[in-house]
Amino acid sequence: MSCVHYRFQSRLTYDSLQFEGLNITVGELKRQIMRRERLKFCQLKISKAQTDEEYTDDDALIPKNTSVIIRRVPAAGLKSSNRRFVGHQAGPSAKSSQTGDSSLLSLEQLLKTENLAEAKASEEDKLKAVMYQSSLCYYSSRAAALLRISASGGAQGFPAASCWRWTTQTERES
Numbered sequence: 001m002s003c004v005h006y007r008f009q010s011r012l013t014y015d016s017l018q019f020e021g022l023n024i025t026v027g028e029l030k031r032q033i034m035r036r037e038r039l040k041f042c043q044l045k046i047s048k049a050q051t052d053e054e055y056t057d058d059d060a061l062i063p064k065n066t067s068v069i070i071r072r073v074p075a076a077g078l079k080s081s082n083r084r085f086v087g088h089q090a091g092p093s094a095k096s097s098q099t100g101d102s103s104l105l106s107l108e109q110l111l112k113t114e115n116l117a118e119a120k121a122s123e124e125d126k127l128k129a130v131m132y133q134s135s136l137c138y139y140s141s142r143a144a145a146l147l148r149i150s151a152s153g154g155a156q157g158f159p160a161a162s163c164w165r166w167t168t169q170t171e172r173e174s
Helices: 026-037 092-099 107-112 123-138 141-151 160-173
Strands: 002-008 015-019 023-025 042-048 061-063 067-074
Touching: 002 026, 015 026, 023 026, 026 042, 026 061, 107 123
Parallel strands: 002 067
Antiparallel strands: 002 015, 023 061, 042 067
């Protein structure tokens, strides 16, 4: 049995792929690696480990006992499904958040909104609402009300942690 030693560019160790014969084609090596590593929706670029020479032809032969480096690249024609990144838009939406457009939701409405990603509001207000909603389960109902006032800017200079301590002390007394 002959073998080819391969490693992905991001890994430190080599794996071995066994095959019959003296050579293996680049296309067959790619298919076997994709099947073995359970890769989908990507293409592989294979290069020699010693010379960093890339195999571009799928019919090229790789001799046995050769070490190669594999690089994953996105498949051509596929669009990215990562929708979390939103680039900076210097359009009318960015100007409306600065000028206080009336079509934007107020912070009080945002605190009650479930889907903040789709809500029409400034990014700063969305972040305040996320911070409020994520910490809501840790506070009593009274402390949550004080935190809501603090988040909307009603109690300037009054930190939420001291509100929580004051609330828990008064609840213990009663």
